[in-house]
Amino acid sequence: MQAIILAAGMGKRLGELTQNNTKCMVKVNGITLIDRLMTQLSELSLKKIIIVIGYQGEKLRSYLGDNYLNTKIEYIYNPIYDKTNNIYSLALAKESLQEDDSLLIESDLIFDNSLFRKIIDNPYPDIALVDKYESWMDGTMVTLDEENNIENFVSKKAFKYSDAHNYYKTVNIYKFSKEFSKHKYVPFLDAYCKALGHNEYYEQVLKVISRLDDTHLKALPLNGEKWYEIDDIQDLDIAETIFATKKDQLIKYQSRYGGYWRFPSLLDFCYLVNPYFPPKKMKEELKANFDILLTEYPSGMKINSLLAGKYFGIKSDYVCIGNGAAELIKSLIEKLHGKIGVIFPTFEEYPNRKKQEELVTYIPDNRDFSYTAKDIMNYFAEKDIQTLLLINPDNPSGNFVPMKEVLELAEWTKKKNIRFIVDESFVDFSEGYPNNSLLHNKTLDDYNHLVVIKSISKSYGVPGLRLGILASSDKALIAWIKKDISIWNINSFAEFYMQIFGKYEQDYSNACSKFIAERKRFLSELQQIDFLRIIPSQANYFLCEIIKQYTSRELTRLLLKHYNILIKDCSTKSAFNSSNYIRIAIRDTNDNNALVNALKELQAI
Incomplete structure (x- = not known):
């Protein structure tokens, strides 16, 4: 068997990264795509590797040489790489394609090491690796029958989002037998190029061929194996996250902030979030x-304040709508003068807006915070504080102060002339929430x-x-924030959501009740994990102390690496002093069970 790599393209969408280099010389986490690919191929005992080069081809040839880890390399040059698409590059390699069974690979891919063995070990001689369509995928799609025969190749132009649930994306790794290349692919390639020219794609x-009765071209769907196609800077960023080292992967995910x-x-x-x-x-x-929401301007602040007032049943001049609560927090905290009393651990968007010397911190002296x-x-x-902040329920502890006590705090701060900020973003998850x-x-x-x-x-x-x-009856403050x-x-879209919410208020009430029941069930399941101590919560998350077997960092990394589950490592947050605490969001039953099952497997190690 041999491998044919198509590497003639210019990779213009990668900007400066391909200004003086071909696309496969781009580095992902410090390793070039071509080095990663050649290392993977060198483990297959191939007779040779053929690379079709074009843009900056001589640099690539000079970099690789004629042998890579004892595997012979041959080069084919595409002199009109800037005027043709990849059908011409493959046409230049058609003689080689007919000499042996071949792996056909595009050079802008990064993928798990297991993919080559997966396709080589499959008994079918002519096969394409495919993956179930997901929103990030672009390019050629295929549809399959019940036996994974490829029924049709779907071009970008023919793509229909209404049919997307039926699509599989070609991974751009193929296995062609010598017979398939010689008797089917190359004859049709010649005819296609003669009729339609070279500015096409080899998938066409x-x-x-897929329309023939005796195609024998199969698809081999992936089963969770990782891969990514790198066409632009954002693709590169995502690929560096997916294929990061064990040491760096968690950091890369966390630094995305969503x-x-x-x-x-x-x-x-x-x-x-609310899962229901x-x-x-x-x-x-x-x-x-x-369509109308996409193409029309939203209303201004005055109208949206009316909507927000209607949404919560309060006066419009008492409320200011924000692009997320974070926008309003920034504006408010920067407006306030003097010291602010903060209870730690907490949602750090608030204290991060103040200088350290302006914070007066209270850390509860107990294990549950x-x-x-x-x-x-x-x-x-x-x-000496001018403002008191209460997040209720608190984040990440889930501590909840009942309404009667919150009103006592309101009276106390009023008498002491202290501004009282209450963030009740999670209050609807508390028991008895309609009155909280x-x-x-x-x-x-x-x-x-x-x-x-409120978020x-x-x-x-x-x-x-x-x-x-x-919201506040301090109209001067509200007016200032609106300005x-x-x-x-x-x-x-956000404006329209607020406009129609009234029709779904009962659905929301039902969702909150359903959530509270799921939280109770999930708590019972988590309590079976012997290395976790679960802290009671009135929010949509649990703060958990890891009491043995793992550190919070280790557990977070293991869940991400082996189960593709991301949790919050709280050890670096203020007040935890590097103790082993994690925060686990509460999702729906299926997702919660997936986490519990992963934790049980880790418990058994």
């Missing part, structure tokens, strides 16, 4: 209005010094819309 020839939809097989137990809302019908309504309103008042009674919110006109009126912040993203399961609110942020700070 396979598309024609966007995990780019990694469809990743189970995200790090970021916090929005309902299917609400999503369908959003989809039905996609639990506290009451009385604890807060006792600690801060003699402290401060978002009522009377409450806001009674406590002019009170500021309530719609977290409670309502729509983090992609980026929505949050800040501080952009007049068009939310998009039309």
Whole structure:
């Protein structure tokens, strides 16, 4: 067997990285694509490797030489690489293609070492590696019958999103027998090029062949093996995350701060959302209005304040809508003067907006990081603070201060002339949640010094819309924040979501009740893991102490590497002092069971 690598392209979308080098010389985590590929091929005992070169081809030839780890290399030069597509590069190699069974590979791929053995060991002589379609994939798709015969090749032009559930993406690794190349592929390649020219793709020839009754061209679907095609800078960034070393992979995922939809097989137990809302019908309504929402401007702050007021049943001049709660937190904290009382551990978006000397910190003296309103008042009674922050339930501890006690804190801070900020982003996950919110006109009126912040993203399961609110009867503060942020700070999809929410309020109530039941069940399951101590929570996450067997860092890395599950390592957060704590989001039953099963396997090691 031999290998044929197509490496003549210019890779223009990679910008400066391919200004003086061919695409396969781009490095992923310090190793060039071609070195990785050649090392993988050298382990297959091939007779030779044929590389079709073009752009910066001599540099590649000089770099590799004529032998790579005892495997002979031959080169074919494509002089018109800038005027043709890859069908011409393969046409130049057609004589070689007919000399032996061949692996055909495109040079801009990175993939698991197991893929070559997977395709070589498969008994079918003519086969294409394919993978079930996911949103990141681009290029040629195929459809398969029940026996994995390729029924059709689907070009970009013919791609239909309505049929995407039936598509498989070609990985651009093929195995062709000598007989297939000689009697089918090359004759059709010659005819196709003669009729349609060289500015085409070699898959088009396979598309024609797939229409024959006796094609014998099979597909070999992947089963979770990793691969990625690198066409641009963003592809490179994603590939460096997927194929990072054990040491670096976790850091690379964490530094993305979300966007995990780019990694469809990743189970995200790090970021916090409502797994049971929005309902299917609400999503369908959003989809039905996609075209108009995409092409029209959103309303300004005044109109969206009306919507936010209607959403929560409060006066529009008491509320400011934000592009996520984070936008409002930044504006608010930078506006406030003096020292702020903060309970640690906490959501660090707040204290990170203040200088260290402006923070007065309270760390509860117990293993659960639990506290009451009385604890807060006792600690801060003699402290010089102008603002008190309460996140309720707290993040990451899940500690919850009941409404009666929150109102006691509101009275206490009012008497002491202290601004009182309450973040209730997770309050709807608490037991008795309909009665646990401060978002009522009377409450806001009674406590002019009170500021309530709520993340719609977290409670309502729509983090992609980026929505949050800040509410207060301090109209001067609200007016200042509205001027501080952009007049068009939310998009039309977010605005429309708020507009239609009223029709789905009962669905939301049902979702919260369903969540509370799942949290109770999930807690019972997690308590079976003997290396974890689960801290009670009234939020949509559990803070857990690892009491034996693993460190928090080790467990986080093991879950990511072996199970593609991402959790939050809390050891680096303030107040934990490098202790072994993790935070686990609560997802739906299937996902929660997947995590429990992974933890049970790790427990058995």
